[in-house]
Amino acid sequence: MTDQELIAPELPEQRDPSVSDLVSGWYKIAQSDQISTKEALQVDNFPTQIVVWRGEDSVLRGLDLYCKHMGASLACGEVEGNSIRCPFHAWRWAGEGHCDEIPYAKRIPPKALTRAWEIDEMDGEIYAWFDKNASPSDPNGQRFK
């Protein structure tokens, strides 16, 4: 070991998107070919970190990156059907933002909810809708590359 070890590593946190000064619109976050069917991608170039995955139906979905249960990165998880399963405790999250399966629980807690982000694909590019007041998306909204 060296004295280098006494430099404290910075830990991640889920950034608060409400402090962003971005205007409402569709923000380009990736290229379509970066996410194959049943694969997930961690997206950092957005007001908060999100996980975006392509379900078996080829549709893209997005959620806050870190699992609301115990905080693991869902981008390290597995896409199952059209949902994504956390690698830590195997809670499975649907694209709408609710937990849809816990293998070891009799009942899913009603509070097991996370934030869903609207994702859209156009001309080989992937966009996520951002509005700091969480207003619903506008299909004709401005696109930012």
Next chain:
Amino acid sequence: MNDLPDRFPRGWFVLGHQRDFPIGETNTIYGFDRKIQVQRLEDGSIKIDLGDTDEWPILEINQMVMVWHDAEKKEPDFLPKKIEECYSDEWSDYGMASFLVKNNCRELIDNMADKGHFGPVHQAPFEGFWNEAKDHTYTQEMTADSPILGRDLFSQATYEGPAYMTTYMSAIHDGNKVESRLAVTHIPLTLTSFQINFGVMVKKVPGMSAEDEAAFIQGYVDANNYAFGQDVAIWENKIYIPDPVVCDGDGPLHKLRKWYGQFLVNRDDVPTGLDLAKREF
């Protein structure tokens, strides 16, 4: 940032195995945001230099050299129990290994109550799972029956304070009872990094050669290294959820975190009601 604790916990922290501090030598140990010089004097005693006027109590027990860290700089209010196997010829010495984790050391503690992570993270199915908290100790018991881990597996793990955990394990391998003991200790380097130092000892099998015994211990060290590696992959890619929504199959995580919290506040501020009568989860 991340609701990090405002201090390092109060308790006994392992600096290393006794044999790593031979007479006349000085070793540098990193911990608690400082460099600690550890010297074994000619009379066999250990002296530490913290780089300032601080003097921390030192203890040698169960083959380990420990220091007492306390932000209030008060005397220890508990001692780890003596483990007879650490002084018995019927048992091997500890084989040691260590590695560094980039997160606050509280992540390691969650494992005691975190019943739900054993399957997904360690592929380790188990049958029974119990927790108990009493004063400065927290105990987890587990039973399992696994073709990989062993038949009729029993494990009892106890934290004494925030950073010194010892485990007794027994399992049936190829029809023979195998008993082992683990020491899982850690020392925080900074508030966002810590080093795990763990030791494995086994009950000697009569007639086994020294060579086979060493290989046997190494097998256990490797298996534990592998298991910690699975945890670290999670720990280094997560945030801390201070008040998680838990489900009916989760262990007593909130209870465990409250128990651990006693080491992060002044002694006068430790709340009552932290004990947990032994029960199955």
